Amino acid sequence: MKFFIDSADVAEIRDLAETGLVDGVTTNPTLIAKSGRRMQDAIAEICSVVSGPVSAEVTATDTATMLAEAKVLSAIAPNVAIKVPLTPDGLKTCRVLSERGVMVNVTLCFAAGQAILAAKAGAAFISPFIGRLDDIGSTGMDLISDIVEIYDQYPHFSTEVLVASVRGPHHVVDAARLGAHIATVPPNVLRQLYAHPLTDKGLAAFLADWEKTGQTILAPNETEAAE
Numbered sequence: 001m002k003f004f005i006d007s008a009d010v011a012e013i014r015d016l017a018e019t020g021l022v023d024g025v026t027t028n029p030t031l032i033a034k035s036g037r038r039m040q041d042a043i044a045e046i047c048s049v050v051s052g053p054v055s056a057e058v059t060a061t062d063t064a065t066m067l068a069e070a071k072v073l074s075a076i077a078p079n080v081a082i083k084v085p086l087t088p089d090g091l092k093t094c095r096v097l098s099e100r101g102v103m104v105n106v107t108l109c110f111a112a113g114q115a116i117l118a119a120k121a122g123a124a125f126i127s128p129f130i131g132r133l134d135d136i137g138s139t140g141m142d143l144i145s146d147i148v149e150i151y152d153q154y155p156h157f158s159t160e161v162l163v164a165s166v167r168g169p170h171h172v173v174d175a176a177r178l179g180a181h182i183a184t185v186p187p188n189v190l191r192q193l194y195a196h197p198l199t200d201k202g203l204a205a206f207l208a209d210w211e212k213t214g215q216t217i218l219a220p221n222e223t224e225a226a227e
């Protein structure tokens with residue numbers, strides 16, 4: 001399973017990229033607004049930190065203007081994926097861009113039928129928003145299950161299921177169990193994935209017992225060479 005970071009906060013992305021676990025980044029207009037940055041500057045900086053796909057979302061609602069915006073965003077870096085909404089104009093834009101070899105992320109997917117349309121339009125990624133479905137009393141993960149099952153019936157569909165609107169580690173684990181290709185996770189969720197109280201407790205006990213032995217693995221003059 002690939003991990004994308006769902007953020008436009010370059011400092012956070014840079015920090016998490018150092019783990020070697022980050023395969024891409026997703027942004028949206030809300031995340032860009034939260035960053036306080038000019039969109040093109042934020043995307044350029046993110047693309048210099050992460051070599052995988054970095055989604056930049058169009059803000060127009062008609063195909064002609066979406067295509068014009070996509071041209072500007074694609075020029076920022078070769079790893080920019082153009083994010084379009086799941087609307088008739090968004091999917092027309094997706095079709096045109098995909099035929100030009102541009103990666104397209106179709107966003108705001110809330111139904112399996114929408115995901116079929118995105119695959120037929122040549123999307124590189126479909127973004128089902130599971131947290132927002134949970135928020136209204138539906139079970140977002142059922143949508144992931146449906147889309148994975150449907151796409152599996154059509155091996156010529158190359159669209160990857162990019163699980164979005166992730167609220168916690170349980171979403172990541174459940175999506176992985178279903179075989180979703182990617183989860184885009186807010187920085188705090190990626191950090192939460194590391195955490196277990198028994199890991200902390202076990203490490204503290206190991207270190208306390210080690211301290212009692214008076215041993216060190218590295219000789220004092222070896223510390224510098226190891227860094």
Ligand code: E4P
Binds near residue numbers: 006132
């Ligand atoms: C990612 O591409 C989406 O824009 C994002 O996951 C939406 O998450 P939210 O529902 O927490 O805003």
